[in-house]
Amino acid sequence: AQKITQTQPGMFVQEKEAVTLDCTYDTSDQSYGLFWYKQPSSGEMIFLIYQGSYDEQNATEGRYSLNFQKARKSANLVISASQLGDSAMYFCAMTLTSGTYKYIFGTGTRLKVLA
Amino acid sequence: NAGVMQNPRHLVRRRGQEARLRCSPMKGHSHVYWYRQLPEEGLKFMVYLQKENIIDESGMPKERFSAEFPKEGPSILRIQQVVRGDSAAYFCASSPKGTGQVNEQFFGPGTRLTVL
Numbered sequence: 268a269q270k271i272t273q274t275q276p277g278m279f280v281q282e283k284e285a286v287t288l289d290c291t292y293d294t295s296d297q298s299y300g301l302f303w304y305k306q307p308s309s310g311e312m313i314f315l316i317y318q319g320s321y322d323e324q325n326a327t328e329g330r331y332s333l334n335f336q337k338a339r340k341s342a343n344l345v346i347s348a349s350q351l352g353d354s355a356m357y358f359c360a361m362t363l364t365s366g367t368y369k370y371i372f373g374t375g376t377r378l379k380v381l382a
Numbered sequence: 383n384a385g386v387m388q389n390p391r392h393l394v395r396r397r398g399q400e401a402r403l404r405c406s407p408m409k410g411h412s413h414v415y416w417y418r419q420l421p422e423e424g425l426k427f428m429v430y431l432q433k434e435n436i437i438d439e440s441g442m443p444k445e446r447f448s449a450e451f452p453k454e455g456p457s458i459l460r461i462q463q464v465v466r467g468d469s470a471a472y473f474c475a476s477s478p479k480g481t482g483q484v485n486e487q488f489f490g491p492g493t494r495l496t497v498l
């Protein structure tokens with residue numbers, strides 16, 4: 268069975284600094300996808316970044332990058348130059364590229380950016 | 383191209399009543415997923431549907447919960463005889479395909495159900 272673990276319930280970061288949110292995953296499948304979503308206080312799920320298991324390069328999207336270490340089964344999210352608007356819950360998720368493609372989510376990390 | 387739409391955004395029910403949550407997928411998407419988020423938790427998969435078919439309902443509680451995705455109209459998640467433990471945010475996501483490479487799902491804004 269697949270599992271996502273986010274061990275940091277809460278994080279603080281100073282505005283303009285970088286922060287890393289941890290995510291480890293567990294699967295015996297070779298083909299899978301990893302996602303990060305942001306959930307602000309308003310509640311919607313905002314897609315941030317995607318990494319495929321066969322992608323050789325780490326994914327980047329603007330200020331977001333995904334530090335993908337396949338052997339360690341980790342997919343950490345790095346947010347550079349933090350902004351006050353980055354304060355939110357962040358969820359790591361995975362899906363297999365076979366079967367029903369449902370997402371498995373972690374328990375989330377609440378990030379607070381300090382002015 | 384409108385995103386995934388869910389209504390109502392907020393729903394209040396008394397114990398024992400029925401709750402009907404609606405989800406209109408993005409145009410051209412024929413795959414719908416429902417997830418539930420209990421307070422202070424991550425999202426948990428409930429059910430995966432294609433038009434007129436339930437593909438995977440392994441995350442659905444065995445009783446009181448049902449889902450459908452008719453040929454015409456939105457997908458419906460129905461909760462009968464609601465209890466306080468059903469209070470949660472229910473998210474719908476749609477996808478254009480169910481096979482192949484990355485299955486990016488597009489999430490709706492969620493329906494927040496409160497059971498009094």
